[in-house]
Amino acid sequence: MPTLPKEFADLERFVTAGWALPREHARWKRRVTSSIAEIKDFYETLLPRMDAMVKYLDRHPLSEVPEGDRPLLYLALAFMDVSPSWEVFHAADLPEPVFEIDRMHIVERPYPWELAT
Amino acid sequence: MNHPRSAELSSQKWTLQYPELGTDPVPHSVNTSAAYFEKEREKLFKRTWLFLCRDDELPRPGCYVVKQVAILETSVLLARGNDGIIRAFHNSCRHRGNKVVMGGGEKSGESKGFICGFHGWTYDLQGKLKNIVDEEDFFDIDKSKLGLKPIHCGVWRGFIFINAMDTPHETLEEALGQWGRDVAAFPFENFELVNVYSANIRCNWKIALDAFQENYHVQTLHGRSAAAALNSKSNPFGHLLDVRLFPEGHRQAALPANLSFEPAPAVQMAVKYAGGANVYAYSDSSQRKISGANRTGSSDWSFDLNVIFPHVQLIVSDAFVLTQHYWPVSVDETYWELRQYLPISTSVAGRIAQQNSQAALRDVIREDLVTLENTQTVLRSGAITHMQLCDSEITVRHSYYKVDERINAPD
Ligand code: FES
Numbered sequence: 234m235p236t237l238p239k240e241f242a243d244l245e246r247f248v249t250a251g252w253a254l255p256r257e258h259a260r261w262k263r264r265v266t267s268s269i270a271e272i273k274d275f276y277e278t279l280l281p282r283m284d285a286m287v288k289y290l291d292r293h294p295l296s297e298v299p300e301g302d303r304p305l306l307y308l309a310l311a312f313m314d315v316s317p318s319w320e321v322f323h324a325a326d327l328p329e330p331v332f333e334i335d336r337m338h339i340v341e342r343p344y345p346w347e348l349a350t
Numbered sequence: 351m352n353h354p355r356s357a358e359l360s361s362q363k364w365t366l367q368y369p370e371l372g373t374d375p376v377p378h379s380v381n382t383s384a385a386y387f388e389k390e391r392e393k394l395f396k397r398t399w400l401f402l403c404r405d406d407e408l409p410r411p412g413c414y415v416v417k418q419v420a421i422l423e424t425s426v427l428l429a430r431g432n433d434g435i436i437r438a439f440h441n442s443c444r445h446r447g448n449k450v451v452m453g454g455g456e457k458s459g460e461s462k463g464f465i466c467g468f469h470g471w472t473y474d475l476q477g478k479l480k481n482i483v484d485e486e487d488f489f490d491i492d493k494s495k496l497g498l499k500p501i502h503c504g505v506w507r508g509f510i511f512i513n514a515m516d517t518p519h520e521t522l523e524e525a526l527g528q529w530g531r532d533v534a535a536f537p538f539e540n541f542e543l544v545n546v547y548s549a550n551i552r553c554n555w556k557i558a559l560d561a562f563q564e565n566y567h568v569q570t571l572h573g574r575s576a577a578a579a580l581n582s583k584s585n586p587f588g589h590l591l592d593v594r595l596f597p598e599g600h601r602q603a604a605l606p607a608n609l610s611f612e613p614a615p616a617v618q619m620a621v622k623y624a625g626g627a628n629v630y631a632y633s634d635s636s637q638r639k640i641s642g643a644n645r646t647g648s649s650d651w652s653f654d655l656n657v658i659f660p661h662v663q664l665i666v667s668d669a670f671v672l673t674q675h676y677w678p679v680s681v682d683e684t685y686w687e688l689r690q691y692l693p694i695s696t697s698v699a700g701r702i703a704q705q706n707s708q709a710a711l712r713d714v715i716r717e718d719l720v721t722l723e724n725t726q727t728v729l730r731s732g733a734i735t736h737m738q739l740c741d742s743e744i745t746v747r748h749s750y751y752k753v754d755e756r757i758n759a760p761d
């Protein structure tokens with residue numbers, strides 16, 4: 234079953250590949266455990282689509298993003314999380330030696346719709 | 351003191367303007383000596399106003415936060431009373447000393463008061479002892495004298511400070527001095543907390559602080575990442591635009607920006623979505639006035655790197671605000687906590703732009719973090735007795751100088 238609006242059906246394969254993650258920490262792990270080929274594919278495919286995605290998502294303020302839009306938002310956030318891999322490091326993660334991300338405890342702010350309950 | 355700005359005047363050295371600091375190599379033993387660490391505990395941390403956290407962690411009456419502060423050998427309970435006032439207490443029950451809010455690590459929540467989980471004594475948000483279970487079984491007990499033990503607590507611009515002395519030598523305002531009066535003008539209220547990173551790091555707290563209080567390392571350690579946005583053809587080593595060292599121990603350095611840097615596509619996108627500010631994209635700052643920052647009005651300015659004495663880094667710019675605590679745990683262990691604040695955004699586009707800054711920052715931070723344990727482990731050998739410090743590392747020099755001044759002060 235598709236999770237993205239039909240205008241973005243071409244990006245569905247990235248949802249299937251596990252990029253549409255709500256949590257920053259999970260997206261970060263997804264990034265650093267990817268191959269550079271996978272990063273390149275994700276980055277280069279989304280780059281020309283981002284303006285349209287943002288325009289679509291911007292129909293609502295952040296506090297009112299409908300449930301159906303959220304996977305697309307998570308993909309857009311993942312694009313930003315992945316962008317330094319391609320633009321800065323040309324590698325999924327920083328070069329060795331690295332400070333392992335599992336040693337960093339992260340507290341993320343909730344999305345507005347998570348606060349409502 | 352009036353210090354001319356000096357990106358152009360590169361022959362002029364900041365360090366020479368503070369002759370008390372000298373120019374000698376600085377001993378490294380203070381980073382491995384357990385005896386020195388205990389002096390830091392007793393003569394510095396236990397006698398100084400310490401920045402603990404921001405008041406946005408306790409937004410409403412009834413909110414409380416617990417911080418385990420190893421260097422003070424206590425657990426600190428902060429609570430916002432029904433009168434809106436934030437108070438600090440030792441998180442220790444007056445019955446037999448159990449933690450009123452039990453457990454390690456950070457705790458927070460909302461409550462009408464506190465019930466000790468050991469024998470059920472209860473306290474209100476103001477720290478008053480309200481109820482003793484089976485009170486008649488005690489001997490001449492006076493509840494009015496058995497409130498939670500207060501810790502001196504003060505708030506400056508939403509920054510909560512504590513002082514563990516019975517009677518602090520100075521008020522918080524005095525301790526912040528001119529630095530506090532100047533930085534108070536910065537519009538902190540325009541920023542929102544976006545995330546918190548923390549880690550236990552096996553290094554001395556000063557080794558951790560040092561890596562984040564100088565920018566000499568930018569050209570190498572951040573050579574792939576931040577260097578291009580900060581260091582320029584005309585300022586390849588990122589010589590500081592302004593330096594101010596304050597007698598109270600605080601310090602401030604203004605870092606340069608590379609205005610001819612062309613940001614990568616995702617960064618440009620973020621700038622467009624956010625309508626400006628980004629960690630990796632700086633524009634001519636003479637075109638915009640930022641209160642409480644960029645004192646010299648330099649055009650090629652990126653951010654001010656402040657250190658709130660003794661152990662907190664505070665970065666302010668129009669793109670982001672960071673606080674980084676380097677809490678001493680033992681001579682070779684530090685609890686590091688970073689809080690990242692970005693310009694408030696209520697739109698989806700703005701939220702996506704923020705994510706770009708978040709991703710950029712954590713990579714740069716991880717580049718810094720990797721050096722800390724690499725430094726500490728080899729220091730233990732004693733092979734390197736001194737550090738050589740250049741003019742760009744004047745903040746590091748000032749840091750050791752000010753800590754040592756406290757350690758050597760008469761009791
Ligand atoms: S120690 Fe708290 S009630 Fe006994």
Ligand SMILES: [Fe+2]
Binds near residue numbers: 561567714
């Ligand atoms: Fe750095």
